[in-house]
Amino acid sequence: MPYVSKVWVADFGNGKYKNPVINADYSDPDAIRVGDKFYMIASSFDAVPGLPILESTDLVNWQLIGHALHRQIPIAHFSKTQHGNGVWAPAIRYHNKQFYIFYPDPDFGIYMIKASKINGPWTKPVLVEAGQGLIDPCPLWDEDGKVYLVHAYAGSRAGIKSLLVIKQLNATADKTIDEGKIVFDGHEQDPTLEGPKLYKRNGYYYIFAPAGGVATGWQLVLRSKNIYGPYERKVVMDQGKSPINGPHQGAWVNTPSGEDWFLHFQDKDAYGRVVHLQPMIWRNNWPVIGVDKDGDGVGEPVMVYQKPNTKPSRVTTPVESDEFNGLKLGLQWQWQANPAATWHFINPSKGSLRLYTAKVPDSSNNLWNVPNILLQKLPSDEFTANTKLSFTANPKLENEKIGLTVYGLSYAFLAVKSKKDGLYLVYATCKNADKGTQEKEQTLAKLTSATIYLRVNVRLGAKCQFAYSTNGIDFVSVNETFEATPGKWIGAKLGLFAIRDQQTNDSGYADFDWFRITK
Secondary structure: OOOOOOOOOOOOOOOEEEEEOOOOOOOOOEEEEOOEEEEOOOOOOOOEEEEEEEEEEOOOOOEEEEEEEOOOOOHHHHHHOOOOOEEEOOOEHHHHHHEEEEEOOOOEEEEEEOOOOOOOOOOEEEOOOOEOOOEEEEEEOOOOEEEEEEEEEHHHOOOOOOEEEEEEEEEOOOOOOOOOEEEOOOOOOOOOOOOOOOEEOOOEEEEEEOOOOOOOOOEEEEEOOOOOHHHHHHHEEOOOOOOOOOOOEEEEEOOOOEEEEEEEEEEOHOOOOOOOOEEEEEEEOEEEEOOOOOOOOEEEOOOOEEEEOOOOOOOOOOOOOOOOOOOOOOOEEEEOOOOOHHHEEEEOOOOOOEEEEOOOOOOOOOOOOOEEEEEEEEEOOOEEEEEEEEEEEOOOOOEEEEEEEEOOEEEEEEEEEEOOEEEEEEEEEEEOOHHOOOOEEEEEEOOOOOEEEEEEEEEOEEEEEEEOOOOOOOEEEOOOEOOOOOOOOOOOOEEEEEOOOOOOOOOEEEEEEEEEEEE
């Protein structure tokens, strides 16, 4: 049965949909259609597994079907937390019965992986071009057999930005074969030009690219009869009078019936970069994205619209809850680094997830550099997350902690903590964790049972109220409200952790019976 969220469904069921079609942090989306199915990927930064793959038949109902990157390379480098690094804006294409994903790592270069089936197996990443600050690549196979790559530059590494360059690839699309040529300079009109996607239509080469900044920018389209330019420039979508800020960066797709659509993101601060779907038409070989209410050729985003003309689709959404009844973790879960085998165990006979406490890095005085935190994206503006756990502490250790966290540059958690005289419930917050700030921890209660229910209720503005219960019915709320913050280039996340501050010959552990997202 398809999973249907209890907190956000974009499909009204009457032929219309609302934006965002995915109200979760699938940043920098790119998408293609193969046959009657659409596939979308997104940035995943330091999260493992990376490069999420989503599938849809109507562009409104999406399910998460897997990940293309099961470990980040270099392996040792990404065995430690690397906030904001890793997989930046990727591109997916289908050519000669092969799926290709090009993704940039701003510290190492541009990588390519491929597979004959969307669910893999995917090849190991090949370094197409080494370098710092080479970001947001997208390939194009031309009619004459030549293969091109467009990419942008990250000022933080390359020392320059707002430029787009075209390079030629070899026939197997796994190496650049020239130094490239700058084809567009956005410094004057289009600062922070990035995220280019390369297409060809009616003899024109098109580069779709966002400009103006993540939260405040617009969607730019460039066109030329020559791959190397000169390129004409046109803004094809901006916020206009809509409530959708910075509408840009994404993918043009068409349906089997011939309609054109555009998937893009909106930056919603602590909620991350959520995915919107816009109608698109062509006028005089220029796209207009969204609706052009004033007839100036620049579209603005829609909030509610008629669904694409595709085959009927069942309502489905990316998975959020997890009963831990299978042999694997749900696809929504990601670690903060390449995981070790000793971090978790799924016990299908009990229907539970066991997390073992792992020693925090010696330099840590908060959770920021802790790799074994199991997290997922916030699923909507308002929701409640619940979990039930039983904690078996290591009798040789004190200060083991097992808990539920809302995690970003600042974070909060509710946790069970072991002390010499038993188990205690603690609540902690940490502001500006990335700057090494010390946690503020308060003890709420001494526990008489190792089994407890933890809950966080999230409301508009990412305001989080934690609560606990010993029977699953009567909950006691923490007095203060925590306002979630984004992470590094991502929204806040939600999840579970198990840590200790000492090393011995064994660890304690917690068995999580379930994790549920409700209203």
